[in-house]
Amino acid sequence: MISFNQVCKRYPGGFDVLKQVTFELAKGEMAFLTGHSGAGKSTLLKLIAAIERPNSGSVLVNNQNVSALKGAALPYLRRNLGIIFQDHKLLFDRNVFDNVLLPLQICEFDHKESGKRVRAALDKVGLLGREKANPVALSGGEQQRLCIARAIVNRPTILLADEPTGNLDAEYAAEIMSIFKSFHQVGVTLLISTHDAGVLRNSPERMIELKLGEIQADFKPGTIEKEKE
Amino acid sequence: MSALTRHLSVAGIVFKRIFTPPLAGLINILVIGIALSLPTGMYVLLQNAQGLVAQLSSTPQISLFLSMSTTPENVRKIRTQLNQHPGIKKVVFISRTEALAPLGQSTGLEDVIAGLESNPLPDAFVITANAGNAKSLETLRDELRQIHGVELSQLDSAWAYKLEAIVNFARIAVLVLASLLSFGLITITFNTIRLQTLTQRDEIQVAKLIGATDAFIRRPFLYFGALQGLLGGITATLIIILGLQLLKHPLATLSQLYASNFSLQPLSLSDSLSLLLFSLYLGWLGAWLSVARHLSQIKPR
Numbered sequence: 149m150i151s152f153n154q155v156c157k158r159y160p161g162g163f164d165v166l167k168q169v170t171f172e173l174a175k176g177e178m179a180f181l182t183g184h185s186g187a188g189k190s191t192l193l194k195l196i197a198a199i200e201r202p203n204s205g206s207v208l209v210n211n212q213n214v215s216a217l218k219g220a221a222l223p224y225l226r227r228n229l230g231i232i233f234q235d236h237k238l239l240f241d242r243n244v245f246d247n248v249l250l251p252l253q254i255c256e257f258d259h260k261e262s263g264k265r266v267r268a269a270l271d272k273v274g275l276l277g278r279e280k281a282n283p284v285a286l287s288g289g290e291q292q293r294l295c296i297a298r299a300i301v302n303r304p305t306i307l308l309a310d311e312p313t314g315n316l317d318a319e320y321a322a323e324i325m326s327i328f329k330s331f332h333q334v335g336v337t338l339l340i341s342t343h344d345a346g347v348l349r350n351s352p353e354r355m356i357e358l359k360l361g362e363i364q365a366d367f368k369p370g371t372i373e374k375e376k377e
Numbered sequence: 378m379s380a381l382t383r384h385l386s387v388a389g390i391v392f393k394r395i396f397t398p399p400l401a402g403l404i405n406i407l408v409i410g411i412a413l414s415l416p417t418g419m420y421v422l423l424q425n426a427q428g429l430v431a432q433l434s435s436t437p438q439i440s441l442f443l444s445m446s447t448t449p450e451n452v453r454k455i456r457t458q459l460n461q462h463p464g465i466k467k468v469v470f471i472s473r474t475e476a477l478a479p480l481g482q483s484t485g486l487e488d489v490i491a492g493l494e495s496n497p498l499p500d501a502f503v504i505t506a507n508a509g510n511a512k513s514l515e516t517l518r519d520e521l522r523q524i525h526g527v528e529l530s531q532l533d534s535a536w537a538y539k540l541e542a543i544v545n546f547a548r549i550a551v552l553v554l555a556s557l558l559s560f561g562l563i564t565i566t567f568n569t570i571r572l573q574t575l576t577q578r579d580e581i582q583v584a585k586l587i588g589a590t591d592a593f594i595r596r597p598f599l600y601f602g603a604l605q606g607l608l609g610g611i612t613a614t615l616i617i618i619l620g621l622q623l624l625k626h627p628l629a630t631l632s633q634l635y636a637s638n639f640s641l642q643p644l645s646l647s648d649s650l651s652l653l654l655f656s657l658y659l660g661w662l663g664a665w666l667s668v669a670r671h672l673s674q675i676k677p678r
Binding site for chain 2: 197198199200220222223224225226227229231233237239241250251254255256259298
């Protein structure tokens with residue numbers, strides 16, 4: 149579903165953020181992307197959505213070479229992805245409902261059907277009662293859940309989350325993780341970047357660890373043996 | 378959602394956006410309206426002047442006054458000569474006696490005329506030339522002057538042709554003014570849309586990130602420009618209608634003084650429609666240029 153092959157990314161200024169990154173994520177798989185801040189987690193996620201382009205190597209999503217996509221094709225790639233941004237990127241000039249509606253408007257989805265979809269997505273993240281609220285009035289955890297609702301409303305097959313539990317306390321974080329796991333159960337492919345040890349500690353999922361732009365370790369579920377640094 | 382309802386809903390949203398804040402939107406529209414009404418108003422006045430000129434110069438008449446000593450036989454000769462001339466359509470002879478009677482009636486000077494010892498008027502031909510421009514009529518006038526026995530040959534519509542030349546000159550001036558102000562309109566829209574892309578930077582960015590096509594992002598801005606232009610065009614039309622209404626009475630009085638039944642023609646329906654379409658197009662163009670320029674500056678691409 150997602151496959152990185154010898155991917156290098158260097159930002160202007162000469163600093164290598166990703167070096168020779170190669171891995172593959174199967175359809176329906178759920179994986180955590182871990183590592184310290186600055187390890188290249190966000191950049192890796194951005195490469196999948198073609199928000200950034202690699203300097204060398206190839207990024208395949210659904211067997212499509214994302215790094216070679218033309219500008220006009222990018223919107224259609226991004227519609228297949230649900231992205232949960234580190235900084236949420238919610239719009240504060242409209243209420244909760246309209247924030248979740250935006251992806252459907254962009255896809256020019258049927259108007260009546262849209263309302264149902266939005267409510268279903270809000271229900272899933274437990275925000276159904278807050279449709280009319282402005283995102284400003286939501287707590288950090290609620291904003292995060294709103295961001296998830298927006299990412300899933302057009303039912304993407306791939307979900308990318310960048311530090312979804314970053315500023316949340318353990319209880320909220322667990323809640324959000326359980327939401328992700330429920331998506332995993334219905335066959336969505338998930339890649340979640342996190343440095344939250346609490347989330348990872350009792351998780352049986354695959355874990356890809358980045359260190360200074362290189363894959364340090366790739367623990368697959370069922371592998372008990374841990375590779376040492 | 379069908380394409381039509383989709384576009385209508387965008388138009389509705391944009392309409393509200395133009396008037397938030399209300400004053401700024403109104404001022405923009407007023408500026409556009411005034412800028413458009415200047416050349417259009419002048420165009421309407423010119424159109425009227427041209428109608429007047431056409432009315433006056435449509436009959437290319439030349440009056441030939443014969444010398445007092447011309448004999449009837451000579452008159453006959455001249456008449457045959459004129460009849461055979463290829464450039465002349467119609468020849469009417471007005472004898473001195475024929476001319477005197479209506480002169481007395483129209484001026485109310487019957488008594489004075491009756492008291493005259495002899496008829497002071499010469500025999501005359503009134504010639505209608507084949508249609509032609511001012512130049513060819515002047516040539517004809519000079520040619521007829523050469524005929525033996527002709528004292529004076531006069532082109533009746535000469536001044537109308539001069540007026541026409543002035544009108545043509547003014548037309549070009551209006552065209553230049555219109556081009557400059559159209560450019561101004563495009564600039565106004567360009568700048569308004571630039572500010573819009575700045576204030577809606579977040580929305581544009583998020584929309585791009587979750588898969589909006591450029592066409593989707595561009596659409597409300599193009600609608601904004603087009604709608605603002607259209608409202609400006611409507612304002613301009615209203616300004617012109619009001620202006621002509623104000624001019625109507627003084628002009629009626631003026632034309633009465635000249636014993637003419639000239640009346641001011643308003644902006645025609647097709648001209649107003651052209652104005653509205655043109656203003657809509659200019660607004661759209663300004664928005665398009667601005668969006669094309671500023672959208673690519675917002676990441677991600």
